[in-house]
Amino acid sequence: xxxxxxxxxxSQRKVKNTDSLLAVRKNIDGVxxxxxxxxxxxxxxxxxxxxxxxSSPDPGHWTPGQYRYYQNVCTHSYSFVWWDWxxxxxxxxxxxxxxxxxxxxxxxxxxxxxxxxxALGLTPAEVDEYFPGPAFLAWGRxxxxxxxxxxxxxSWHLKQLYLQHRILDRMRSFGMTPVLPAFAGxxxxxxTRVFPQINVTQMGSWGHFNCSYSCTFLLAPRDPMFPIIGxxxxxxxxxxxxxxxxxxxxxxxxxxxxxxEPSYLAAATxxxxxxxxxxxxxxxxxxxxxxxxxxxxxxxxxxVGAVLEAxxxxxxxxxxxxxxxxxxYVRTASFRGQPFIWCMLHNFGGNHGLFGTLEAVNxxxxxxRLFPNSSMVGTGMAPEGIGQNEVVYALMAxxxxxxxxxxxxxxxxxxxxxxxxxxxxxxxxAAWRLLLRSVYNCSGEACSGHNRSPLVKRPSLQMNTTxxxxxxxxxxAWRLLLxxxxxxxxxxxxxxxLLDVTRQAAQELVSLYYEEVRTAYSNKELVHVLRxxxxxxxxxxxxxxxxxxxxxxxxxxxWLEEARxxxxxxxxxxxxxxxxxxxxxxxxxxxxxxxxxxxxxAGLVADYYAxxxxxxxxxxxxxxxxxxxxxxxxxxENVFRLEHAFVFGSQRYPSQPQGDTVxxxxxxxxxxxxxxxxxxx
Numbered sequence: 001x002x003x004x005x006x007x008x009x010x011s012q013r014k015v016k017n018t019d020s021l022l023a024v025r026k027n028i029d030g031v032x033x034x035x036x037x038x039x040x041x042x043x044x045x046x047x048x049x050x051x052x053x054x055s056s057p058d059p060g061h062w063t064p065g066q067y068r069y070y071q072n073v074c075t076h077s078y079s080f081v082w083w084d085w086x087x088x089x090x091x092x093x094x095x096x097x098x099x100x101x102x103x104x105x106x107x108x109x110x111x112x113x114x115x116x117x118x119a120l121g122l123t124p125a126e127v128d129e130y131f132p133g134p135a136f137l138a139w140g141r142x143x144x145x146x147x148x149x150x151x152x153x154x155s156w157h158l159k160q161l162y163l164q165h166r167i168l169d170r171m172r173s174f175g176m177t178p179v180l181p182a183f184a185g186x187x188x189x190x191x192t193r194v195f196p197q198i199n200v201t202q203m204g205s206w207g208h209f210n211c212s213y214s215c216t217f218l219l220a221p222r223d224p225m226f227p228i229i230g231x232x233x234x235x236x237x238x239x240x241x242x243x244x245x246x247x248x249x250x251x252x253x254x255x256x257x258x259x260x261e262p263s264y265l266a267a268a269t270x271x272x273x274x275x276x277x278x279x280x281x282x283x284x285x286x287x288x289x290x291x292x293x294x295x296x297x298x299x300x301x302x303x304v305g306a307v308l309e310a311x312x313x314x315x316x317x318x319x320x321x322x323x324x325x326x327x328x329y330v331r332t333a334s335f336r337g338q339p340f341i342w343c344m345l346h347n348f349g350g351n352h353g354l355f356g357t358l359e360a361v362n363x364x365x366x367x368x369r370l371f372p373n374s375s376m377v378g379t380g381m382a383p384e385g386i387g388q389n390e391v392v393y394a395l396m397a398x399x400x401x402x403x404x405x406x407x408x409x410x411x412x413x414x415x416x417x418x419x420x421x422x423x424x425x426x427x428x429x430a431a432w433r434l435l436l437r438s439v440y441n442c443s444g445e446a447c448s449g450h451n452r453s454p455l456v457k458r459p460s461l462q463m464n465t466t467x468x469x470x471x472x473x474x475x476x477a478w479r480l481l482l483x484x485x486x487x488x489x490x491x492x493x494x495x496x497x498l499l500d501v502t503r504q505a506a507q508e509l510v511s512l513y514y515e516e517v518r519t520a521y522s523n524k525e526l527v528h529v530l531r532x533x534x535x536x537x538x539x540x541x542x543x544x545x546x547x548x549x550x551x552x553x554x555x556x557x558x559w560l561e562e563a564r565x566x567x568x569x570x571x572x573x574x575x576x577x578x579x580x581x582x583x584x585x586x587x588x589x590x591x592x593x594x595x596x597x598x599x600x601x602a603g604l605v606a607d608y609y610a611x612x613x614x615x616x617x618x619x620x621x622x623x624x625x626x627x628x629x630x631x632x633x634x635x636x637e638n639v640f641r642l643e644h645a646f647v648f649g650s651q652r653y654p655s656q657p658q659g660d661t662v663x664x665x666x667x668x669x670x671x672x673x674x675x676x677x678x679x680x681x
Contacts, residue, residue, distance in 0.1 A: 067378030068400040069319065069341050070095055071104040073250065073288065077138035077583070078350040078385035078597060082562035082576070085166050092167065096174040098397040102341075102378070104248060105171060105178035105241075106141065108164035111157035112237045116229070117188065126190035128152065132213075134566075135579040142253040143186035144206040148213040148588065149579050155568045161240070168241055179286050180237060182247035182276050183230035185219050185268065192217075199223045201258045208592040218251070218258070221271035230275025238279065246317065247276055248286040254294050262306035269310035285311060289340070290321045292328045308336040319343050320368075321382050324361045325447045329368060334375045342368045343380035344396050349597035350385020352554075353451030354474070354504045356392040356440035358413075360447075362405045369403075385597070387553065391416055391432075391440065409436060421491045428488060431480035431501070438469035438477075439504070455510040455609060456598035458591075458639060459616035460632055461518055465511040475673060478505045482669055485662050495661045499551050502665040503600055506544040509672055510536065517617065526624045533617030540672075541610040547664040549602035550657050556603030557653030559584070574650075581647045584608075591640060603653040608646045612639050 083091075095103060110131050117127045132140040133149025134156060140146060171178045192198060199220035206214040219226050234247070249272050251257075257265060276283035292299045308316065318340040320328050329340055342365045346356065368376045379400045381393055394416060395406070406412045413436045414429040421428060446468040454463045481498045488494040513536040520528035548554040563580040567573035585608060587593035615638060623630040 065378060065400070065403075067102045067341055067380070068099045068397075069102045069343065069378060069380030069382070070100040072321070072345070072382040072384050073104065073106070073142055073248070073253075074138045074349075074384040075382075075386060076104070076106055077135055079387060081134050081137070082566045082580070083163075084565070085163060088163060088167055089170060092170045092174070092176075095171075095176065099400055100176065102177045102179065102246070102380075103171065105164065105167055106181050106248070107167060108157075108160040108241075109141070109181045109237065110137065110152060111161050112233060112240060114157060115236055116232050117191075119232075120191065120229070121194035122188065122190050126188060126193075130188040130190065133579045134576060135583040139207075141181065142250045143184060143203070143216045143218065143255060144253065145209065145213055146188070146216055148209065149582060153568075153572055153575075155572065159566070164241060172244070177244045177246055179246045179248045180241065180243060182249040182272065182283075182285070183233045184249035184251040184272055185221070185226065186251075187217050187219050187229065189217050191225075195225060198225050203255050203258070206254060207588065209588055213588070216255075221264075221267040226271045227275050227278055230272070231278040234276060234279040243280060245280055245282045246284045246286050247280075248288075249276075250288050250291070252291050253288065254291070256295060256298055260298060260303055262302045265303055265306040266310040269307045273311050273315070284315050284317055286317045286319065288321050289318045289328050289335070292332065293322050293326050304332050305336055308332070308338050311338070313337060314339060317341065317377070319380060319382060321345050323368065324357050324364050327364070327368070329371065329374075329376070334371055334373055337373070337375050339375050339377040341378045341380045342376055343382040344392070345382050345384070346392055346396075347383040347385050347388060348448070350383075350387065351451040351456075351598055352388055352500075352503065352600040353453060353507065354389065354435065354439035354500065355442065355451065356389055357442045357447050358392065358395060358409060358436060358440045360443065361392070361396055362399065362409060365399050366403070366405050389440075391435075420493045420497075421488050425484045425487055427480040428484040428494070431477040431484070434473045434477040434480070435501075438473035442468050444468070451507075451598065453507045453511060454514045455507050455605075456600065457595055458636070458643075459514075459613055460635075461521070461630065463514065463518075465515055467508075467511075471508045471512075471676075474501070474504055474508055475676065477501055478665075478669060479673065482662075482666055485666075489662050496551060496553065498665050499547065499554065499661045502547055502668055503544065503554070505672070506540060506547075506668065507600070509540055509676060512676060513540065517620065521620050521624065521630070524624060526621065529617070529620055529624065533613075533620070537610060537614045537617055541605055541613065543664075543668055543671075544600075545602050545605040545610070546659060547661070547668060548600065548605060549654065550659040550661040550664055552655070552657050554601055555653065555655060555657065556599075556601040557655035559599070559601060560653060561655040578647065581649070586643055586647055591643065607649075607651070608643070611642050611646075615639055615642065 080088075080091075113131075114127050117130075118124065128151035130140075130146050131137070131150050131152045132145050132147060134152065136145060136149045168178050187200065192200060199222075200217045201220065202211075203214075203216050203218055205211060219229070251268055251272060257268065259265070273283070273285055276285060292304055308318075316338045318335045318338055320335075320340050321343050322345040323329070323342045324344045324346065327342075329335055329342070334340070344361055344364075365376075365379050368374060379396070381396050383393075386393075391413065395412070399405075410433050413432045417429045417432045418424050446466075452464060454465060457463060478501050481494075481501055484494070485498065513532050516532035517529055517536065520526075520532060552558050560577050560580055563576040564573040567576050582588075583597050584599055584604065585595065587596055616635065619635050619638070620630055
């Protein structure tokens, strides 16, 4: 009978002959053509920027501003998932123009894992069953999920390998350091069929998923298979893509470790790092510090120290991921001396909604540099989703080049408006100063980054409508931008900002109408419930949808078309679109992370949010008419059927804008501003 070690040795022999494994490069070149040579640097920048060398950094020569980092593991699912090369090229050029010199490059890794797992003896079906779908890959990569939304088609692997080569070529041509993935310890359950003696632990559930899709398997750090799998993966990865010697891995992202014993945590950390250095002796591990922030009750001083001190000094580069709101360096003695990057997370799930902590962002990096025995080596932008609140990222990018904070943010934001619109305008600059002191000046508990507007949440009678700012500032900024419209309307950036502020004003109006509905229901005033609910459902939400439809960046059709364009067949297009619809709404099969990745898009407002509100108001009215209490549980069951129907719907939505943004914004303003602007808070 074949032993475990016979199987393992046979698998190693297969993996060593990597030229024959799946012949992936040959397939890519045959289907899509070879990747081009590196392109010239954009606008003559490239390596003229003060970037660190591509080789492994010397731990003795870290400097406070050495790195300007970009991305979050989740960004690859919430924003990048359906991108083609043209969109990636624009993003990398933006990165270069903003001085980014360190960024994740995690595409194509599932194709590499597929090679490794097949060589280790898993069947193609077992490998397919393991990976989540495209819109949920980030959480498979961090060990939170398996299988959900899958399987990945073969075309996906080929395209992602092709894209990864072009992404790396472009990044490296600008002197950037791409961060490649490494083995964090998570393995498919099917590996226990091939190697029944391996020591694995089934982790707990994550994100309200049951074990059909979560409860992933973690290989014990001292199991002999750990260094073998880790080195096989990294060897195959670096053979395919080369290396710049920095690797990312997250073993315990939002997952409580099996043991709080420092010896276990140190062993788990050591195993990951040693699997890297077995292949690359210059390896530096990039670790998202989110785990220490997310579960502070677990990660006490002994547990944090066990992780940070298990890697040689200077070889663990930590992202203080949410430092603008909940910095971890303060309570970990600057990560026990390991170098860290002060990051602004800012956005969760790619939500729309004007939001920022600009005062905290402005002061944060300088304060971290002055912290006793600071080991800060750079700044970073780590949003879960992009494409919103551009002013926040403009400030953060600038701070990567500054030693001190901006002295006067009011003056800075006025300058931002002038640069953005191509010239001065008093009303537009005044509008931005109002936004700075309101939506962009969050502090304290409210600043988790989620958009909690009732508009994008499943309705209930317990919704929180409190905000940290005066709504009147938003309405006044809206008025001022419309005042500037005759002069600035030829600027695409101005038109986008006008629509974004109009969208925000409508979001505020939803909260105010909801408060009227809830108060009227509490007072058993049927007529007032009908009036306020009718205005919300049949006037405001359709008008908001119509305004959003005037800009391609606020179209559900654009979002879904990206998914379909990434496919190679009609069936694959439907599959990708359903992945995208799930992520925007239910997130899981039964609303497991409901509305987390909410977006305010034309089509989504009309056909997802508005029907939920219509049902909610209708059931409140029925409750008053029948004289029976409103039953939230029954409503949730009823509204889930609407949500589920949207996810599985096949309606096509326009991908080209319709209507004039300025005219539609003005129509909304004239209808709603006179009633709500004065005294709203």
